[in-house]
Amino acid sequence: MFSDGEDDDVLILELGGERIVMPKFREEDDDQDADDEATTSSSSVVVMSPELAVExxxxxxxxxxLxxxxxxxNAADAVEVMSVALILPAAGADLGMTDAQKSALASAVFLGAFFGALLGGVLGDARGRRLALALAMAINALFALLSAAAPDATTLILCRFLAGVGVGGANAAVFSVVPEFLPRASRGKHAVVLASGWMFGSVYAASAGWAxxxxxxxRTFLVASALPSIACLAGxxxxxxxxxxxxxxxxxxxxAAAVLRRVASxxxxxxxxxxxxxxxxxxSGVVSGGVVSGGGAKRGHREASSSFASLCRDPxxxxxTLLVGxxxxxxxxxxxxxxxWLPEYFDRRLSADDDDDGSSVADDRVYAFALLVALANLPGNVASAFAVDVVGRRTTVxxxxxxxxxxxxxxxxxxxxGVSGWGGYVACACVFNALSVGGWNALDLWSAEAFxxxxxxxAMGALGAIGRVGSLVGTSACGAAIGVSLTAPAWIACVAMVMGSAGAMATNLETRGRALEDVVGEEGGGGGEGEDDSEELLADVEQRS
Known part of the structure; x- marks a missing residue:
């Protein structure tokens, strides 16, 4: 707790049961916080690092x-992706879509999300996370609603592409902003709750699709799919x-201090x-004679190209980026x-077994099975909430x-x-989803803490874009393979997940327990512990006093 001392030139800081006499700092010539210096009395300036202030x-x-x-x-992202899979059988039949058009529809959202992730990520670092998230949700909601009125397959594919631009930007924003408000000990569980938005979005999409x-x-379902984005935008x-x-x-x-004061209140x-x-x-920064000095960032915002350039130029x-990517x-x-491709698989398997292609019984089962698979996210979310803090982010992935x-x-x-064994393949799909979502949760947290x-x-936008490329290639490959064998996509997924596991084990980067870094070149930026220089600053002040 801070209080004024008997001497007007000092502050008394009570920290960990100790009293630290702290000179009131005066800002000198420094581009960073230039306006703050002009509006804040030189006898009442106290400087903290973001890490210490958030703690x-x-x-x-x-x-x-928050x-x-x-x-x-994040749920809106899941709804957008899952909605395409859910409407494929019905929209394909209604609009007379060919297999090539169905594949294009399944891929459109990922192509859009690729560009959205890159643009939204850069916007978030240049103009802020709040603007980036609001714009992403507005774009997604608008084109999700317009796709419900699409008169033909081409328009539907275009609208889903543009809706994908929105959700691509949202992912980078939400996984950047939430950890930035949290002390290091709380980031794991909050990030897993954030990642569980995929479960809620998947369950919502499957339930709304079934209903x-x-x-x-x-078309009615696509209107319902826009509601999470609209609600998030309002929030x-x-x-x-x-x-x-x-x-x-x-x-x-x-x-920044005003925002933290609001949080503290x-x-x-x-x-x-x-x-x-x-x-x-x-x-870097030093305390000298009660004066804080050092270099700082450009006041107010940064150039849109600077953050991307840092990712490319900093070794x-x-x-x-390459390893995690x-x-x-x-x-x-x-x-x-x-x-x-699971809904398509369920539809073809049940229709073939019933010998009644497109029967209402088979259609109802498709959405029921999709809902069961979506609910399998729950155990994966619960387990990963503990695993990321017990065994670490990288190991969990x-x-x-x-x-x-x-x-x-x-x-x-x-x-x-056949249909008599439907319980077996649905159970395997549920287990696959539960285990995958645990890895996804850890991967999102691991990535956000690494930069x-x-x-x-x-960085989150770039990683998301890399992921969207993988998604696009994966859905295209599996879409082609399902025409050869209904189980071919599962074998392809098996190999890909093995490669993902090997990639995680190939790096020694672990972020559990680390302080978040704030600027490029900060000590600990190379994978160290990210020491908080505010503690060194306070120790120096204590020694001087």
């Missing part, structure tokens, strides 16, 4: 609301502030944030390649991917049976 505000109602809101945004497509039609506009780490990284230290920890606080993110970050590619290839490959192989073997704030959104 002090703690975890409470604010983070729970995580819930961003989970809704609407057989009776009201696929962002009404509640979500900008990330304090982003604000600090672009030199808006006083604005909601969490009941307002006493932990002193008046006159400026949050500063930088690679550590570029190598990290390989995991994204193979896991996306395997998971999407199998999951998006590797083991979940490896065991998911075994489930895919089992599906291929069991899936050759500094200055490039985090761009």
């Amino acid at each position: 002090r505000v703690g975890v409470g109602p604010f983070q729970r609301r 995580t819930a809101l961003c989970t809704l945004g 609407t497509i057989p009776t009201l039609g696929w 962002v506009a009404a509640f979500m502030p900008e990330s304090p780490r982003f604000l600090a990284s672009v030199g808006r230290g006083k604005d 909601a969490n009941g920890t307002a006493r932990e944030i002193p008046d006159g606080l400026i949050v500063r993110a930088k690679a 550590t970050l570029s190598r990290r 390989a995991v994204w590619f193979f896991v996306s290839f395997g998971w999407y390649g199998l999951m998006l 590797a083991w979940c991917s490896a065991t998911a490959s075994l489930a895919a192989a089992a599906f291929a073997v069991v899936g050759g049976g 500094p704030t200055a490039t985090r959104s761009t």
Whole structure:
């Protein structure tokens, strides 16, 4: 807790049961926080790093609301992807789509998400996470609604492509902003809750599809699929502030402090944030005679190209992007390649066994089976919430991917049976999804923690784009293979998941327990512990006092 001392030139900081006499800092010539210096009395400036400031505000109602809101945004991503798989049989028949057009429809969302991830990621680092998420949700909602009125296959494919642009940008935004509001000890479980948006989105999509497509039609279902994006957009506009780490990284230290003060007020920890606080993110800085000096970021925002350039030019970050990106590619290839063709597989298998192609009984079972597979996310989410903190992020990715490959192989073997054995192949699909989602949760968290704030959104966008390429290739390959053999996609997914597991084990990068880095070149940026220089600053002040 901060309080004024008897001497007006000092502050007394009570930290861990100790009293630290701290001179009130004065800002000198420094581009970072230049406006803050002009508006804040030189006798009342207190500087903290983002890591220390976020630790002090703690975890409470604010983070729970933010995580819930961003989970809704992640759910919109799942709804967008799963909706294409669910409407394929009905929309294909209604619009007279060829197999090539069905494949194009299944791939369109991934192609759109590829561009959306790149553009949204760069926007998030250049102008902020809040704007990036709001724009992504608006684009997704608009084109999801327009696709419901598509008069032909070409228009439907185009609208789903543009809706995919929206969800591609949303993924980078939500997985960047949530960890930036959380102390390191809380990031694991909150990130898993955020990732569980896929489960909620999948269950919502499967339930809505089952309730609407057989009776009201696929167009009504597409209207319902836009609701999560609309709700998330409303929540962002009404509640979500900008990330304090982003604000600090672009030199808006006083604005970052104002956001943290709002968080602390909601969490009941307002006493932990002193008046006159400026949050500063930088690679170096010294305390000399009660004066804080050092380099800083450009005030207000950064150039759109700077974060992407850092990923390409910095040896550590570029190598990290390639290694983690390989995991994204193979896991996306395997998971999407199998999951998006499951409704088609169920439809063909049940129709062939009933000897009544397109029967209503078979159609109802397709959506019931899709719902069961979506519900299998739950045990995967629960298990991964503990695994990421117990065995680590990287190990969870590797083991979940490896065991998911075994489930895919089992599906291929069991899936050759008739309707009397439907329980076997549905069970294998459920196990595959449960294990895969555990790996996905860890992969999202691992990726977000691996990059500094200055490039985090761009990195998540780049990784998401790599994943979308894997998804696009996977769905195309499995779409072609299913014409040869109904179980071929499962064998393809098996091999891809093995490659994803091997990729995770090939790197020694582990982020469990690490402080988040804030700027490129920060100590610990090469995979170290990310030491918080605020603690060194306070120790220096204590020694001087």
